[in-house]
Amino acid sequence: MLAIAFQILAFFAAAILADVQFVTPTPGTTIPSNAQISVSWADGGGQYPLATLKGYTLTLWVGGSTENLATPLSSISGDHSTEATKNKVVPISSPALGPPGTNAYFLKMQSTGAGGALVINYSERFTIPGMTGGWASAAVQTAYNQVKGNVNAVPPTQIQGAANAAPAAGPPASAGPQFEVPYSLQTTSTIMYAPMMNYPGSVVTQTNTAKLYGTSHWSLATAFLPPPLQVQTVTAGRTNIQTTRENTEAPASVPTAAQNDMEKFLNRWKD
Numbered sequence: 001m002l003a004i005a006f007q008i009l010a011f012f013a014a015a016i017l018a019d020v021q022f023v024t025p026t027p028g029t030t031i032p033s034n035a036q037i038s039v040s041w042a043d044g045g046g047q048y049p050l051a052t053l054k055g056y057t058l059t060l061w062v063g064g065s066t067e068n069l070a071t072p073l074s075s076i077s078g079d080h081s082t083e084a085t086k087n088k089v090v091p092i093s094s095p096a097l098g099p100p101g102t103n104a105y106f107l108k109m110q111s112t113g114a115g116g117a118l119v120i121n122y123s124e125r126f127t128i129p130g131m132t133g134g135w136a137s138a139a140v141q142t143a144y145n146q147v148k149g150n151v152n153a154v155p156p157t158q159i160q161g162a163a164n165a166a167p168a169a170g171p172p173a174s175a176g177p178q179f180e181v182p183y184s185l186q187t188t189s190t191i192m193y194a195p196m197m198n199y200p201g202s203v204v205t206q207t208n209t210a211k212l213y214g215t216s217h218w219s220l221a222t223a224f225l226p227p228p229l230q231v232q233t234v235t236a237g238r239t240n241i242q243t244t245r246e247n248t249e250a251p252a253s254v255p256t257a258a259q260n261d262m263e264k265f266l267n268r269w270k271d
Contacts, residue, residue: 019046019053019157020109020121024087027124027151028103034095034130039107040087044121047159048113053080056111059224060090062098063136064143065153071136072108072224073098080111096133103127104144106154113159116231120158125151160227196236 021044025031031038039058043050057077063070074090074097090107092098098105103125111119125148135141147153186192 019044019048019113019119019159020050020056020111021045022107022109022121022123025107025123025126028126030127030129034128035092037090037092037107037128038087039090039123041109042086046119046157048111048117048119050080050086052114053111053119054113055079056109058088058090059108059110060092060098060105061108062101062105062144063140065147066143066155067108067226069140069143070106071098071140092128094133095131098128098131098133099135099141100131101127101144101148103148103151104131108155110227118158118160118227120155120160120227122154122157124154191231192233194233194235 020041023040023042024038037060041050055077056079057075059075060073061067061070062073074092076088076090078088080086105128106125107123109121111121113119135144180195181193183192183194
């Protein structure tokens with residue numbers, strides 16, 4: 001009983017937060033073909049109206065109710081702000097692309113909102129007929145089996161990156177303590193702060209050749225990654241002062257043949 005109540009609450013919470021509301025495929029439907037999916041959507045009345053959204057990625061998923069227990073299969077991209085119609089066709093390259101299963105599939109749309117926010121919406125579950133592929137792992141299949149009877153068992157709407165309040169005046173562009181935090185340790189803010197490179201001196205006095213800032217830590221991605229939290233990098237303002245002055249000396253005239261030292265040297269060997 002508690003599980004049913006939780007599912008109902010989760011459904012209404014997603015509806016309240018929705019920014020993009022999927023119209024088709026309808027919940028629990030079996031689409032007509034296993035070659036493509038006709039998708040349409042409308043404004044869901046959330047924090048970011050559809051008219052304010054820009055670029056988007058639309059991805060077909062299969063599996064459980066969380067992305068770590070589901071598998072992305074096929075993606076297309078577009079731009080809300082330049083497309084007159086709100087519908088697309090997601091291709092299915094082969095029936096072997098995904099496994100068979102009732103209500104095994106759902107859609108994810110990741111859109112860019114004002115201030116660099118990432119707005120992520122999910123459709124309800126539906127069935128693709130005639131699929132013959134396998135599951136990515138036993139864990140993904142188990143997660144699907146646990147939710148296949150609930151068409152609303154999908155991740156909740158997410159808004160990442162921008163704050164709910166009005167946009168701030170902007171990040172500082174001069175030196176400050178935020179620029180002293182090593183780049184690889186800046187993991188909690190949407191803004192990354194990069195220090196200004198040191199201004200070279202007139203003489204070399206250092207003998208330590210170790211890097212001031214090590215290379216970025218990275219690992220090879222083997223699956224789709226979640227949207228990054230960081231959306232902007234700010235470099236510290238210039239800390240050195242440069243002075244220049246005009247060269248007022250008149251330019252030298254073009255040398256004549258008589259003034260040319262090489263010409264004089266060659267003239268000695270004309271005899």
